[in-house]
Amino acid sequence: MVKYQKQKTINLAFQWMVINKKYSGWKCKSMRSKLICEGNIKPSVISATYLIRISYKLKESPKIYLVDPPLQKNFLGERADHLYPDDSLCVFHPRFNEWDGSKLIAHTIIPWTSLWLYYYEVWLFTGEWKGGGVHPPKRNS
Amino acid sequence: MTYLIDNKISLLDDLLNRIAVKLQLDQTRRDKAETSYSAVSKFLENDEKFFSNLDINIYSQGSYRLGTTVKPKSGDEYDLDFVLEVNLDYKKYNPLILLDNLERRLRENEIYADKVERKKRCVGINYKNDFHLDIIPATPKSYFGGDDIKISDRKLLSWLDSSPKGYVKWFESKYVEKRLLLEKAAAIEKLPDQKPYEFIQPLQRVVQLFKRNRDIYFENKNEDFKTRSIILTTLAGYYYKQENSENIALSNILTGIHEIVLKSSTPFEIVNPANHNEKFSDLWVEKPHLYEHFQSFINNIYTKWTKLNEQVGIDKVGKILEELFGESVSREVISEQAEYVNELRKKKGLLKTTALGTITASTEIKSRSIPNNTNYGEISKAENN
Numbered sequence: 001m002v003k004y005q006k007q008k009t010i011n012l013a014f015q016w017m018v019i020n021k022k023y024s025g026w027k028c029k030s031m032r033s034k035l036i037c038e039g040n041i042k043p044s045v046i047s048a049t050y051l052i053r054i055s056y057k058l059k060e061s062p063k064i065y066l067v068d069p070p071l072q073k074n075f076l077g078e079r080a081d082h083l084y085p086d087d088s089l090c091v092f093h094p095r096f097n098e099w100d101g102s103k104l105i106a107h108t109i110i111p112w113t114s115l116w117l118y119y120y121e122v123w124l125f126t127g128e129w130k131g132g133g134v135h136p137p138k139r140n141s
Numbered sequence: 142m143t144y145l146i147d148n149k150i151s152l153l154d155d156l157l158n159r160i161a162v163k164l165q166l167d168q169t170r171r172d173k174a175e176t177s178y179s180a181v182s183k184f185l186e187n188d189e190k191f192f193s194n195l196d197i198n199i200y201s202q203g204s205y206r207l208g209t210t211v212k213p214k215s216g217d218e219y220d221l222d223f224v225l226e227v228n229l230d231y232k233k234y235n236p237l238i239l240l241d242n243l244e245r246r247l248r249e250n251e252i253y254a255d256k257v258e259r260k261k262r263c264v265g266i267n268y269k270n271d272f273h274l275d276i277i278p279a280t281p282k283s284y285f286g287g288d289d290i291k292i293s294d295r296k297l298l299s300w301l302d303s304s305p306k307g308y309v310k311w312f313e314s315k316y317v318e319k320r321l322l323l324e325k326a327a328a329i330e331k332l333p334d335q336k337p338y339e340f341i342q343p344l345q346r347v348v349q350l351f352k353r354n355r356d357i358y359f360e361n362k363n364e365d366f367k368t369r370s371i372i373l374t375t376l377a378g379y380y381y382k383q384e385n386s387e388n389i390a391l392s393n394i395l396t397g398i399h400e401i402v403l404k405s406s407t408p409f410e411i412v413n414p415a416n417h418n419e420k421f422s423d424l425w426v427e428k429p430h431l432y433e434h435f436q437s438f439i440n441n442i443y444t445k446w447t448k449l450n451e452q453v454g455i456d457k458v459g460k461i462l463e464e465l466f467g468e469s470v471s472r473e474v475i476s477e478q479a480e481y482v483n484e485l486r487k488k489k490g491l492l493k494t495t496a497l498g499t500i501t502a503s504t505e506i507k508s509r510s511i512p513n514n515t516n517y518g519e520i521s522k523a524e525n526n
Contacts, residue, residue, distance in 0.1 A: 041498030044151050048454040049497075063385040082516040093515035111511040114498045115486075117251070120453035122479045125474045131477035133516025 012058065018106040033058045039116030040066065041087040041110070043118035048118055055108060061099060061111050066117075074124045081129055082116065086126045092135065148487065153449070154482075155337070157387045159474035160297045160466050161349040162338045166210040166219050170271055174205070174221050177274055181266070181417070183249060185225070191242040195227035199276070202305035202409070204370060208314055208341060209348040214467075215355040219272040222263075224279050224305055226290060231280045236293035236300050239278030240264065261295050289416055307415025316342050337481055346387045347394065348377050351442075354465050358438050366434040371421045372411055379414075394447060399443040407431040439456070 012035040016028045019037055026039030034054045042049040048069065056062040065088050073079055082090040089114035092098040099108060119131035166174075182199040203222035204210045210219055236307050243264045247253040258265040263277040282289040291300040334358055351373045358368040375388045380397035384390035393409065408425035412418075425432040442465070449461045455475060462471040484501055492495035492511045495501050500511075 016287050017517070021492075022496065023238050023498060037500075043150060043498065043500055044455065045498075045499060046453065046455060046458050048457075049304055068458055090517040091514060093517040097511070098514050108512055110490075110498055111494045111500070112514045114494055114500055115492075115511065116516060117515075118455070118482070118500060119479065124454075124456035125459035126476050128517070130476060130483065131516050132483070 007100065009058065009101035010104060012056070013037070013104050015056070018104050022106045023110065033132075037105070039115050042083065043114045047118065047121055049063055052110075054105060054113075056105065057100060061094060062105060064091055064109065064113050072124060074127050076127050078127070080120060080123060082131070082133055089113060089116050091131075098126060151386070152478075153388045154386050154473050155478060156458075156462065157350060157500060158338055158340075159216045159477055160353070160462070160470050161211075161346045163470050163473065164212045165204070165270075166212075166221075166272075170219065170368075170416075173268075173406065174272060174274065177266070177268065178223055179245075181274070181276065183255075185243070185246060186255075186354060190246075192227070192246065197437035198226045199223055200226070200306075202309070203260050204279075204348075204374075205306070206309055207348070208345045209352070209370075209374065211349050211356070212353045214360050217270050218267070220275060221272045222275045222277065224290070225276050226279050226281060230284070231282075231291045231300050236295075236298055237295065239280065239294060240293055243276060244382045251448065259295075262292055266512070275483045295501060302416055302418035304413055304419060307315075308413050311414040312344075312378050315344055315381050315383070317344075317385060333434050337477075341386045342377065343385060343390050344381050347376060347381070348374050350466070351377055351394075353467075354445075355438060356444050357465065357467055358441055362434070366431060368431075368435045369424075371433075373419060375411055375414070375446055388450070392450065395439070395443045398439055402439045415510050469500050 012030045012033070015035060016030060016037070019026050019028060019039075023039055024038055028035060029039040030036075035054075037054045037056075039047050039052060041052050050066055051068040053065045053067050054062050055065070063086075071080065071083070073086060084090060091109065115131060119129055123129050142372055157405070160348075167419065178199055178201070182197070185197055185199075186195060200206075200223065201221070202224050203220075205219075205221040207221075210221075212219065217219075225239070225243065240259075240263075244257060244259055247264060247266065249255045253266055255388050256266045258267060258273075260275065263275045266276070268274065277442070279290040279292045281287060282302070288304050288310070290303050292303045293300055319430055352370055355368055355370075355373060377394050380394040381390055382393060384393060389403065408422060408429060409424040410420060412420050425435070445461060445465055449458065451466070452458045452461055459471055459475050481483040493501050494511065
């Protein structure tokens, strides 16, 4: 018997099934080794509703995009910090072992996205990112 | 029922409470006021020329007594009202006897001399950067005491009816028997040990918010146009139906006042519920344009409050709060609320998501709690150049 077995990668069909079970109105499509899901998230009861797209290729990190309403700059005209250059949302740290293929998107990526959106709305109004996290120092002038 | 995040009412109520807490008289100033007024009381008792032969009693009234203080928009000094009740048969005296003796006595003291200000119905002591202590001299209407008193007016040169103690009893009779909602929810859930703020009666909070918006609305207008606090407090008490939520309470109160304002093109009468001879709206009769300002003020807050409840998006809600209560206080409370959500996150297993992806602290939802994560970010090339 092996005591510490490597966690098994969850297949796309199962990821899809759990998303559908936990969240209402989400649509998914899978093509070969890629899963694309879209659905609404309303991060808090006084928040707006956001259409989110998650694109997940096995063995890679899921990509999370805000589809609608599109990303906005805050009242100071700043771009949100926790974004990748292609404007996908950075909801977890790629090197902190927070995500791997043995985790369920429905239990990690979607709740993290909801928290991200909550902090995003707060940031739009206050200019402060209250969600913590890390990002490389800005080097622009 | 959960504390914060999955109930629109309590999420807004939390913000409203935080705003009011930021604006109210802090404990340090409260202690200072207590010390000041008992010192004044002692100093008057030792006045051999007049007060030492009389029974005197100083007690608080107005917003200080009601627990509805709000930091003034201009300046840093709170207005704190006290009644100096002196037992004498008022009918035998000139109405100015108390006002004049109080002023004379205070000016005899080095500490007060340069702080004393003569006003229409009271003598003020101005403590710079802290508060104005307004002392209203009065005498009981009946020899046997009771709530009704007589106060005097420098301009009218007569004794007038008042009943500040009766007013407080009336206001307090409107209270919810048990202050719940936030308090109960906070107790049920495993919240951070420290309460986010003191839970007081929703009616007290509502009056604070109402007065704060009045201050914002009249900020760039003539100071004399401002609707009196006692009018707002009385109307709030009158239309308050023991709602547990500040948001719902103020919505209902504003609906009630808005309706009567629409119906009454001319001033209506607002009296002290404990003594109908004390007319709070007397200035409206003298100067009808003050009533018109009151009407516009009510229309404004009513419209904004409706909008507040229709908005989605914390940033949008924040903007309306900013219009209602001021910019810095609104940003501060939204930041504080987010920090509070973070504390909830730290309590393992407290935050979950609903079917809409909404963050919740509900114990009723059977779901996995949100695992820890770190927001990460990379700067785009374009931005680096």
